[in-house]
Amino acid sequence: xxxxxxxxxxxxxxxxxxxxxxxxxxxxxxxxxxxxxxxxxxxxxxxxxxxxxxxxxxxxxxxxxxxxxxxxxxxxxxxxxxxxxxxxxxxxxxxxxxxxxxxxxxxxxxxxxxxxxxxxxxxxxxxxxxxxxxxxxxxxxxxxxxxxxxxxxxxxxxxxxxxxxxxxxxxxxxxxxxxxxxxxxxxxxxxxxxxxxxxxxxxxxxxxxxxxxxxxxxxxxxxxxxxxxxxxxxxxxxxxxxx
Amino acid sequence: xxxxxxxxxxxxxxxxxxxxxxxxxxxxxxxxxxxxxxxxxxxxxxxxxxxxxxxxxxxxxxxxxxxxxxxxxxxxxxxxxxxxxxxxxxxxxxxxxxxxxxxxxxxxxxxxxxxxxxxxxxxxxxxxxxxxxxxxxxxxxxxxxxxxxxxxxxxxxxxxxxxxxxxxxxxxxxxxxxxxxxxxxxxxxxxxxxxxxxxxxxxxxxxxxxxxxxxxxxxxxxxxxxxxxxxxxxxxxxxxxxxxxxxxxxxxxxxxxxxxxxxxxxxxxxxxxxxxxxxxxxxxxxxxxxxxxxxxxxxxxxxxxxxxxxxxxxxxxxxxxxxxxxxxxxxxx
Numbered sequence: 243x244x245x246x247x248x249x250x251x252x253x254x255x256x257x258x259x260x261x262x263x264x265x266x267x268x269x270x271x272x273x274x275x276x277x278x279x280x281x282x283x284x285x286x287x288x289x290x291x292x293x294x295x296x297x298x299x300x301x302x303x304x305x306x307x308x309x310x311x312x313x314x315x316x317x318x319x320x321x322x323x324x325x326x327x328x329x330x331x332x333x334x335x336x337x338x339x340x341x342x343x344x345x346x347x348x349x350x351x352x353x354x355x356x357x358x359x360x361x362x363x364x365x366x367x368x369x370x371x372x373x374x375x376x377x378x379x380x381x382x383x384x385x386x387x388x389x390x391x392x393x394x395x396x397x398x399x400x401x402x403x404x405x406x407x408x409x410x411x412x413x414x415x416x417x418x419x420x421x422x423x424x425x426x427x428x429x430x431x432x433x434x435x436x437x438x439x440x441x442x443x444x445x446x447x448x449x450x451x452x453x454x455x456x457x458x459x460x461x462x463x464x465x466x467x468x469x470x471x472x473x474x475x476x477x478x479x480x481x482x483x484x485x
Numbered sequence: 486x487x488x489x490x491x492x493x494x495x496x497x498x499x500x501x502x503x504x505x506x507x508x509x510x511x512x513x514x515x516x517x518x519x520x521x522x523x524x525x526x527x528x529x530x531x532x533x534x535x536x537x538x539x540x541x542x543x544x545x546x547x548x549x550x551x552x553x554x555x556x557x558x559x560x561x562x563x564x565x566x567x568x569x570x571x572x573x574x575x576x577x578x579x580x581x582x583x584x585x586x587x588x589x590x591x592x593x594x595x596x597x598x599x600x601x602x603x604x605x606x607x608x609x610x611x612x613x614x615x616x617x618x619x620x621x622x623x624x625x626x627x628x629x630x631x632x633x634x635x636x637x638x639x640x641x642x643x644x645x646x647x648x649x650x651x652x653x654x655x656x657x658x659x660x661x662x663x664x665x666x667x668x669x670x671x672x673x674x675x676x677x678x679x680x681x682x683x684x685x686x687x688x689x690x691x692x693x694x695x696x697x698x699x700x701x702x703x704x705x706x707x708x709x710x711x712x713x714x715x716x717x718x719x720x721x722x723x724x725x726x727x728x729x730x731x732x733x734x735x736x737x738x739x740x741x742x743x744x745x746x747x748x749x750x751x752x753x754x755x756x757x758x759x760x761x762x763x764x765x766x767x768x769x770x771x772x773x774x775x776x777x778x779x780x781x782x783x784x785x786x787x788x789x790x791x792x793x794x795x796x797x798x799x800x801x802x803x804x805x806x807x808x809x810x811x812x813x814x815x816x817x818x
Binding site: 290291292311312313316317321322324328330331332333337340341342344345346347353356392393395396 | 678682
């Protein structure tokens with residue numbers, strides 16, 4: 243579905259991503275992990291069009307999308323969430339989602355249809371649907387849900403979820419992980435998930451790609467990757483125990 | 486039916502419309518009529534500006550579009566005898582091209598916020614300096630007077646009778662309100678708010694940032710040029726200082742900011758107040774204390790902008806809203 247090959251991004255003399263290649267298969271949840279500064283978010287930014295890659299190709303559903311603007315990539319069915327939620331603060335929660343449903347969908351959506359879809363998505367992620375409230379009234383957990391709802395409202399085929407569990411308490415974390423499973427299960431959306439908290443991620447994902455200093459150091463099933471000595475070293479000796 | 490600020494504004498407009506057509510017949514003094522016409526035309530221009538301004542596309546160079554509009558029709562009439570009815574189309578087309586030339590690179594290279602404001606500021610000045618430099622056909626800083634039309638006033642769009650201009654102004658003002666309200670109710674408003682807040686996030690959910698900004702700038706410029714045409718035809722004299730450059734550009738911005746750029750009647754209230762204030766100060770001070778009128782005008786603006794950041798009308802509307810709904814219920818989750 244998504245094939246990233248030899249993706250490179252340089253900022254001046256600093257190489258944030260060096261010839262990273264990986265593939266996302268339809269229907270899977272792929273985990274993208276790595277220590278701070280390993281290039282995960284840069285990788286997301288390149289794939290979603292926020293940054294133009296220095297070199298390499300990004301093929302999505304057969305077309306090269308490297309260097310396209312985020313709105314065009316979104317219309318092709320690839321949407322992302324941001325690590326730090328970026329709600330539109332002047333718009334109501336419902337409008338935040340409706341505007342994404344109206345402008346982000348691959349096919350033209352009427353305003354009425356967009357509003358209907360917004361309510362469905364709000365309901366799915368567990369935000370109040372009757373709400374004219376502003377995002378500023380939401381807590382950290384609510385903002386994360388809104389971020390996800392807005393991305394889902396565009397009707398993506400592939401969702402790039404950037405550290406969607408950061409800043410949540412353990413209960414919220416478990417339900418958010420559950421949420422991503424439901425997104426795949428009920429909506430059939432393929433997911434690439436970037437996450438710091440490895441233990442949670444490892445239980446949910448089908449495969450993992452590990453980045454360190456802008457390079458891919460491991461790829462495979464969570465169990466195997468957790469045993470990989472290079473991964474353990476990258477995470478400063480921290481070994482992930484899977485039950 | 487509760488009295489929300491929106492409904493009150495709507496009711497006010499309707500009530501005003503009921504008496505508006507008869508106002509000039511009630512023996513209104515020519516001078517009063519002149520002030521009201523100016524308020525109508527400059528409000529229309531302010532409304533055009535606020536279409537961009539309210540979404541964070543702060544232009545400090547709308548004088549460019551105003552000047553292009555006013556000079557295009559005036560020069561076409563004076564040199565080629567082209568009727569302003571067609572001339573205004575040329576004027577709008579030129580303003581649209583100009584808007585595109587400014588907005589496209591700005592949007593493409595991410596020139597937003599203060600940098601956008603500075604860029605437009607320069608554009609307004611460039612147009613003013615061009616008008617002054619090309620004095621052979623623009624009249625330079627002395628300005629140009631429209632050639633009198635004689636009795637062909639319809640073709641020349643020249644009317645000595647202020648009553649005609651009162652109705653023209655009224656129609657323009659209503660058209661401005663209509664465009665504003667139309668945009669306000671559409672999903673495009675939500676998209677523009679989103680772009681104004683966070684372009685990257687807006688683009689990530691599929692909003693075509695460049696296209697929206699271009700479209701809005703072009704619309705705003707076209708309407709501003711039309712306002713310039715109306716002003717030139719009414720005054721029958723154009724001058725680079727009053728129709729382009731920093732001075733007039735800032736005057737448009739001040740009026741709208743003063744009234745409140747986020748509300749339907751904000752530009753109207755702001756323009757009416759600034760024009761009334763400057764007329765009043767002019768009469769009070771006359772030729773005594775040269776500069777005093779401008780000083781007081783400036784000081785009042787500073788005070789209003791500091792203490793009523795949502796504008797006079799906007800702040801009043803907020804107050805009404807707050808009194809009706811003492812405490813907004815906090816959202817769950």
